[in-house]
Amino acid sequence: xxxxxxxxxxxxxxxxxxxxxxxxxxxxxxxxxxxxxxxxxxxxxxxxxxxxxxxxxxxxxxxxxxxxxxxxxxxxxxxxxxxxxxxxxxxxxxxxxxxxxxxxxxxxxxxxxxxxxxxxxxxxxxxxxxxxxxxxxxxxxxxxxxxxxxxxxxxxxxxxxxxxxxxxxxxxxxxxxxxxxxxxxxxxxxxxxxxxxxxxxxxxxxxxxxxxxxxxxxxxxxxxxxxxxxxxxxxxxxxxxxxxxxxxxxxxxxxxxxxxxxxxxxxxxxxxxxxxxxxxxxxxxxxxxxxxxxxxxxxxxxxxxxxxxxxxxxxxxxxxxxxx
Ligand SMILES: C[S@@+](CC[C@H](N)C(=O)[O-])C[C@H]1O[C@@H](n2cnc3c(N)ncnc32)[C@H](O)[C@@H]1O
Numbered sequence: 001x002x003x004x005x006x007x008x009x010x011x012x013x014x015x016x017x018x019x020x021x022x023x024x025x026x027x028x029x030x031x032x033x034x035x036x037x038x039x040x041x042x043x044x045x046x047x048x049x050x051x052x053x054x055x056x057x058x059x060x061x062x063x064x065x066x067x068x069x070x071x072x073x074x075x076x077x078x079x080x081x082x083x084x085x086x087x088x089x090x091x092x093x094x095x096x097x098x099x100x101x102x103x104x105x106x107x108x109x110x111x112x113x114x115x116x117x118x119x120x121x122x123x124x125x126x127x128x129x130x131x132x133x134x135x136x137x138x139x140x141x142x143x144x145x146x147x148x149x150x151x152x153x154x155x156x157x158x159x160x161x162x163x164x165x166x167x168x169x170x171x172x173x174x175x176x177x178x179x180x181x182x183x184x185x186x187x188x189x190x191x192x193x194x195x196x197x198x199x200x201x202x203x204x205x206x207x208x209x210x211x212x213x214x215x216x217x218x219x220x221x222x223x224x225x226x227x228x229x230x231x232x233x234x235x236x237x238x239x240x241x242x243x244x245x246x247x248x249x250x251x252x253x254x255x256x257x258x259x260x261x262x263x264x265x266x267x268x269x270x271x272x273x274x275x276x277x278x279x280x281x282x283x284x285x286x287x288x289x290x291x292x293x294x295x296x297x298x299x300x301x302x303x304x305x306x307x308x309x310x311x312x313x314x315x316x317x318x319x320x321x322x323x324x
Contacts, residue, residue, distance in 0.1 A: 028108065028294045033100075033302035037107035038139040039182070041100050045307040047135060047181060048096045051173045055088055056308060064089035065309075077223055081129070081165035091130055091170050097311040098132035101299035102218065103139045109292055109320055111248055115214040117144040119155040124212045126199050127220030129167025131174045134159060134192065141190065142182040154186035160208060162195045200224060200231040209242035216250045219316075222259050225270050229261050236277045239323075240287040247323040249278070249288070255296040255315045271319070278321055292320040 034041050055061055068089050071080035081087055106112045115121045116137055125133045141157050148154070161171060171194040179187040199207065217224070224232045239249065251274070260267040280286030297318060301311040 028292070028297050030298040030300070031101070031104040031108045033104065033300060033305075035104050035107035037113055037143055038103040038136070039143050041302065042304075042306050043182075044099055044103065044135055044139055045096055045305060047174070047177050048092055048099075049308070050181070051177045052088060052092050055092055060085075061089065061092070065093045068093070078165075081167075084169055087130070087165065087167055087170050091174075093309050094312070095130050095132045095135070096307055096309075097299075097301060097314065098130075098218075099135035099139070100301065100305070100311075101314045101316075102133055102136035104299055105252075105297075105318065106136055107140055109250070111291065111320065111322065112214060112250060113140060115248060116140045116157070117155070118213075120158070121213045122158045122208060122211050123160070123214045123216070124207060124209070125159065125161045126215065126217040127163055127223065128161035128216070128218075129163030129165055129171060129194065129196075131161075131167070131171060133216055133218055134161060134171070134174060135178070138178045138182060138190065142178075145183070145186070154189045156189040156191065158191045158193070160193045160195060160212075162197060162199050162202070162207065164196075164198050166196045168194055168196060200228055200235050204238055204242045209239065210244060212243065212247060214248045214250070215239070215243075216252075218250070218252045219254070221251055221270060221274070222253055222257065225259055225261060233273065233277065236274055240277070243323045245323050249321040249323075250318065251321075252316045252318040255317045258317065271317075274319075288321040288323050290319060291322050292318075294318055 038044075049056060064085050068080050068086050071077070071086070079086075080090065106116060115123065117140065123137060128134060137157070137159055141155075145154055161167070171192065175192045179190060183190040195202070195206070197206075204210070221232075224235070243249075258269045258271045260269050261273065263273075275283065275290070278286050278288040279290055283290075295317055297316055299314045299316075301313055305311055
């Protein structure tokens with residue numbers, strides 16, 4: 001698609017939002033602010049307010065937010081997520097809009113939605129400690145369960161969040177609110193396991209790669225490559241060997257932000273290297289198929305969203321792969 005077409009699409013994105021065909025192969029340029037497959041957006045936003053009630057009442061909240069903002073601006077992610085005050089400030093300020101965007105994206109991708117709403121599915125969220133993906137998954141899962149007949153057995157879902165920063169406390173707060181407010185009829189069916197560790201160094205068996213149905217790396221791939229290129233390449237190679245047929249892998253980054261890495265004397269975008277590992281050099285003989293993608297997809301918050309802090313619109317790149 002030419003730049004002009006892209007600009008045209010972005011300008012006309014609002015008119016197109018309702019036209020996205022869920023499950024179509026058309027490149028998605030926008031996802032809707034709300035989806036019938038998720039809980040209402042304000043329920044998600046309320047969950048964050050309930051989980052961190054005392055923080056919203058604290059006069060220090062703005063200071064914590066400004067500190068994290070500075071760290072993020074300097075791309076010092078280790079510092080930005082370095083202590084509980086910073087992590088909580090990140091979670092109340094930036095996670096809510098991300099969880100809404102991820103809910104809309106997961107719901108718009110029929111294959112991903114099917115995994116979330118299937119019995120006993122296993123989902124691995126890489127770099128997921130901040131809980132954006134968790135709340136989005138919980139929202140789709142709960143909405144689906146609520147449409148089932150009362151006498152039907154609830155489906156179980158198993159979500160493993162792995163993160164190099166210790167988000168234990170934050171995950172604990174969110175999970176307890178989800179169980180109290182959303183999955184209270186069958187709290188034991190909503191299983192969340194937070195693993196504090198470096199995904200690039202953990203054994204595949206600890207990550208449960210052989211039984212996982214969906215892996216997400218949302219806004220985390222660039223960071224992995226910045227930390228250790230060789231280990232990151234090995235990690236993506238390990239998915240070829242370890243994952244079962246049908247497993248999905250969803251990668252997102254800010255649109256146009258993919259870092260480049262040097263191989264010999266040439267520089268390649270990370271996305272190109274990941275494609276070569278997963279799809280093969282000819283883009284088709286590898287272990288995975290690329291089933292959905294967008295170079296630039298918008299998520300825009302709706303005016304009806306009610307939250308005391310700023311909610312961000314997002315423009316991102318995504319790629320969804322399926323293991324052959
Ligand atoms: C930019 S944040 C994105 C957070 C979340 N996925 C989202 O989209 O809102 C990147 C996350 O990846 C985590 N991370 C960075 N390197 C990691 C590694 N080697 N192993 C596991 N997690 C890592 C960070 O601690 C952070 O929580």
